Structures are given as C-alpha cells and as structure tokens.
Amino acid sequence: MDVSTHIEAVLAEVRRRNPGEAEFHQAVTEVLDSLGPALARHPEYVRGAIVDRICEPERQVMFRVPWVDDEGAVRVNRGFRVEFNSALGPYKGGLRFHPSVNLGIVKFLGFEQIFKNALTGMGIGGGKGGSDFDPRGRSDGEVMRFCQSFMTELYRHIGENTDVPAGDIGVGGREIGYLFGQYKRLTNRFDAGVLTGKPVAWGGSHARTEATGYGTVFFAEEMLATRGKSFDGRRVVVSGSGNVALYAIEKVHALGGTVVACSDSSGYVVDEGGVDLELLKELKEIRRERLSVYAEVKQSARFSDRGTLYDVPCDVALPCATQNEIGREEALSLTKNGVLAVVEGANMPSTPEAVEVFGEAGVLFGPGKAANAGGVATSALEMQQNASRDRWTFEQTETRLAAVMRDVHAECRRTAEEYGGSADDYVLGANIAGFLRVADAMQAQGIV
Structure with a gap:
C-alpha cells in the first residue's frame, strides 16, 4: 500500500x-x-x-457526575478523560469545564496534545478531559461539590506516573484546589505531582498561570524575527479575555506592542490606546463581568457585538479563545487589513479554509500545537519541581519557558525544510x- x-x-x-x-x-x-x-x-x-x-486512544473514560446545587436540587453532568498516548511519558493534558464539552471535543484536544507535548521535549504523553458542567455563575460551594463528585470517579484513573491533568477553559486555581483536595482525601496521600496548575503556596510553579499566553508571544516573537521584525510598535488583536489572552496581552505590551482589541463570547472591545490590562483583569477575574462593562468604565473604548474582532486592522493576531473561531471570512478580513502573522494561543482556532487563506497571502501562521505549547511545558516544569520538592523563582521558570519556545520554533522550521517544505x-x-x-x-x- x-x-x-x-x-x-x-x-x-x-x-x-x-x-x-x-x-x-x-x-x-x-x-x-x-x-x-x-x-x-x-x-x-x-x-x-x-x-x-x-x-x-489507549483509554477512554466517560462517567456520571451527580452533585447538589445551592437550592438542594440534584444535578447530573458528564465527565470525560481520554488517555490518548503514553509513548513518551504519563498522559498529560488539561480538564475543560464548559457546556460545549463532549467526547469528540475531548478527543480532538487529546489528539492535539500528543504532538504538542512531544514538541516540548519534556517526556510527557497526551491526554485530555473535562465535563459539560459550566462553572460560570455558580457559587464556590456549587463548584466545590461538583469538583468533589468529578474527582471521586477520576481519581482511580490518574497519578503522577500515570496521568497528570491540569486546568483548561473553566478550570482555574479554584477548581484545581477543590479537585486536589478531594484526591488527597480519597487516597490519603499528598501526591503534589498528580495535578498541575496548583497555586504556588502548595506545590504550584511560578509562571504557570502566565505560561500559555507568554509562550504564545515568545513563539510569535521568534516568527516575526525571521522577517526582521518584532512586536515593538505593532498593533495586535487578542481574541478571548481569559487566562491565555490576559497574559498574552501582558507580554505583548512588555515587548513594545499595543493590543488594541480583545473579546469574549458577547462581543469585542476596541481600545486604540492599548487595552488596560489591570481593568480587564479586575472585570474578568474578580468581578466576573462581561466585556461590555469595559467600555462603560473606560469611555475611550468602544464595544461591539457586530462583526468580529478580526475586522480590526492589526499587524499580529493572537486567537486565544476557542476552536474554529477564525473561518475563511475572518481570515480574508485579516489579510485584507495587512496582517503579518497569526499565532494560535488556543487549540485549533483556525479552520482549514482560514489556514489556506493565510498560506496564499504569505501570512506567517503558527499552529496551536507549537505556539501554545508553553502551558504544558511549564506544567512539566511544575512536575519536575514536585518530584524534587523544589521551587524555582519566577525568573528561572520564565527563562526555561522562553528557551523551550525557542527550541520548538527552531525544530518546526528545521523539520519543515528537512521534509521538503518552506521553513515558514x-x-x-x-x-x-x-x-x-x-x-x-x-x-x-x-x-x-
């Protein structure tokens, strides 16, 4: 054959x-x-x-997650864990809590994770998991009860040498804390390495929160350098306003670029003077407000629920929200406005038709399995610290992250040329x- x-x-x-x-x-x-x-x-x-x-997949686990809401009503969600490939090390990949989660979504994410993890060179296999539970609008007590029920089934399938989950959409430090607490309660062991993305105070790694966003920008910086360019003075749009987007914005600003627009599921905000990161963090992480409130607080900004973020002229686009958010029309809008590079902070945010448009226009395109590998790379660094009961400084960890992203970038270009393609x-x-x-x-x- x-x-x-x-x-x-x-x-x-x-x-x-x-x-x-x-x-x-x-x-x-x-x-x-x-x-x-x-x-x-x-x-x-x-x-x-x-x-x-x-x-x-080597193994697929699907289970019922019953829990009780604040009114005393019994709710039922589905839980998933797909352990896809362990050839290079224990399964490694996040947990996503979002209404869109189903087995197919988890399998797509787990499949991508195999190659992303391999590119880091960190000795970790690929897996993914999650639930169709939506933590948005739920009280801390409801989230805790859900996480405890979820882990009551999941704990029997994971371990620091078997499968090491982390966070993803809908799973941040709060959720990881509740999940870890229930794991410890069920096993009577403090296995710090069984989950990553933990708070620094009890086994987490400095720079893990920032890692996916920072790593995406480090990768984009390397891509721009191949054209003799940098972020300095560049207009940038970042889709999303969650963890990845927030820290991508932070690093772009640190490198001299200006993020002029970001988004959430309700629309997008344009702030020509540069997105106010502290205001955005307050609205999204503390007050848990919709993005439209940003424009109400900051009069110089405007909010829109028409068209898309990608209608805003920019030099660099960093899609950091969710899968398939850039279709052919969005890609054509970006190329029409002269975008130089599109670098994926989310998993598979560009459709095949969009990628084709970028290729035909000569736009640099960084796929998520390479560009957003910084998050899982830093999770592997967290596992190293847990295994040695050590803790590195933020600067040490960020330096390692930057080195990993440079290596991933160089390996992608070298391999593309070796196998008959353009380095780009x-x-x-x-x-x-x-x-x-x-x-x-x-x-x-x-x-x-």
Whole structure:
C-alpha cells in the first residue's frame, strides 16, 4: 500500500469509528495531511500501523457526575478523560469545564496534545478531559461539590506516573484546589505531582498561570524575527479575555506592542490606546463581568457585538479563545487589513479554509500545537519541581519557558525544510516533528 492510500484508509477508519465527531476528524485530517513525506522516508511506520494506532486512544473514560446545587436540587453532568498516548511519558493534558464539552471535543484536544507535548521535549504523553458542567455563575460551594463528585470517579484513573491533568477553559486555581483536595482525601496521600496548575503556596510553579499566553508571544516573537521584525510598535488583536489572552496581552505590551482589541463570547472591545490590562483583569477575574462593562468604565473604548474582532486592522493576531473561531471570512478580513502573522494561543482556532487563506497571502501562521505549547511545558516544569520538592523563582521558570519556545520554533522550521517544505511552513514542521518523536518511541516499545 502506498503512503497516500494508507493515509486515506486511516482517515476513513477514523471517520467510521468516530461518527459525528467533527472536531476530532478535523484535527486528525490536519495532522495526517502533513505526514506523507515522513511516512515515505520511514516505511516501517506504515508496516507497524503507527498512524492507525496513534489515532486510537489507549483509554477512554466517560462517567456520571451527580452533585447538589445551592437550592438542594440534584444535578447530573458528564465527565470525560481520554488517555490518548503514553509513548513518551504519563498522559498529560488539561480538564475543560464548559457546556460545549463532549467526547469528540475531548478527543480532538487529546489528539492535539500528543504532538504538542512531544514538541516540548519534556517526556510527557497526551491526554485530555473535562465535563459539560459550566462553572460560570455558580457559587464556590456549587463548584466545590461538583469538583468533589468529578474527582471521586477520576481519581482511580490518574497519578503522577500515570496521568497528570491540569486546568483548561473553566478550570482555574479554584477548581484545581477543590479537585486536589478531594484526591488527597480519597487516597490519603499528598501526591503534589498528580495535578498541575496548583497555586504556588502548595506545590504550584511560578509562571504557570502566565505560561500559555507568554509562550504564545515568545513563539510569535521568534516568527516575526525571521522577517526582521518584532512586536515593538505593532498593533495586535487578542481574541478571548481569559487566562491565555490576559497574559498574552501582558507580554505583548512588555515587548513594545499595543493590543488594541480583545473579546469574549458577547462581543469585542476596541481600545486604540492599548487595552488596560489591570481593568480587564479586575472585570474578568474578580468581578466576573462581561466585556461590555469595559467600555462603560473606560469611555475611550468602544464595544461591539457586530462583526468580529478580526475586522480590526492589526499587524499580529493572537486567537486565544476557542476552536474554529477564525473561518475563511475572518481570515480574508485579516489579510485584507495587512496582517503579518497569526499565532494560535488556543487549540485549533483556525479552520482549514482560514489556514489556506493565510498560506496564499504569505501570512506567517503558527499552529496551536507549537505556539501554545508553553502551558504544558511549564506544567512539566511544575512536575519536575514536585518530584524534587523544589521551587524555582519566577525568573528561572520564565527563562526555561522562553528557551523551550525557542527550541520548538527552531525544530518546526528545521523539520519543515528537512521534509521538503518552506521553513515558514510551521504546520508541516510541527506535525512531522511531533509525530516522529512519538512514532520512534512507539516503534521501539512494540505492539502495545
């Protein structure tokens, strides 16, 4: 069987086995479309069915999560954990609490995590999990009771040498605290390394909160440098206003750029003088307000619920919200306004049609599996600190993060050229580089 026939057969089987899981199909297609040159050079991976095996999770867990709200009513949600690939180390990936979560979403995220984690070089496998529970608008007591019920099932599947969850959308320090407390209660062990994203006071790492946003900007900085450019004086838009977006904004401003717009699910705000980060943090993290309040507080800003953030002229776009937020129309709007680079802080925020538009326009495009790897890289650094019962300074950790992102960037460019593409083809480079690291380990470990 030739390589293209093999890839088509694997894709057909993925679609047959996983009906209706559009995001998972999209993620698998995006990776497999890049692997032709690697499989042609390594036919042993075809014979060993490496691609077939890498597309099938090693384990999928789905469970009921009953809990009681503040009015005494019993609620029921679904919990998920997909342990996708452990060839390079324990499963590693976040937990997402959001109404959109279903098995297909978790599988798409877990599949992406395999290659993202491999690119960091940190010795961690790929997994993901979560629930369709929505913590927004819930009291601390309700969130605690949900997390305790969720962990009552999840705890039997995780461990510092088995599977190490972290936070994601809807899972921050509060949720990690409740989850860890219930794990400790059930196991009678203080296994600090079983969850990452913990507060620094009891086993967390400095710079972990900032890591995904900072890392995305570090990667974008390296991309711009290949064109002799930097963030200094650049107009930037950042989608989202959660953790990743907040710290991407912070680092862009530190590097001399100006973030002129950000968004949430209700619309977007434009602040030509630069988004006021302290005001944004207060509104989103403390008061938990919608973004429209920003424009009410700061009269020089304007809020809009028409069109999209990507209609705002910019030099750099950092999509940091959610999957498939940039379609063909948004991509055309960005390129029309002269965007230089689009760098993904979220997981798969650009559709295939959007990526095609960027390629045709010569726009630098950084895929999420490379550009936002800083979060999980710093989680691995947190695991190192937990294992040695050590704590690094913020500066030490940020220095390690920056070095990891430079290495990921360099590896993507080197691999893309080695396998017949342009050095600017970060999609090709990231997919092949991540795949080869996992495939080599799977080949060495046999048919397991």
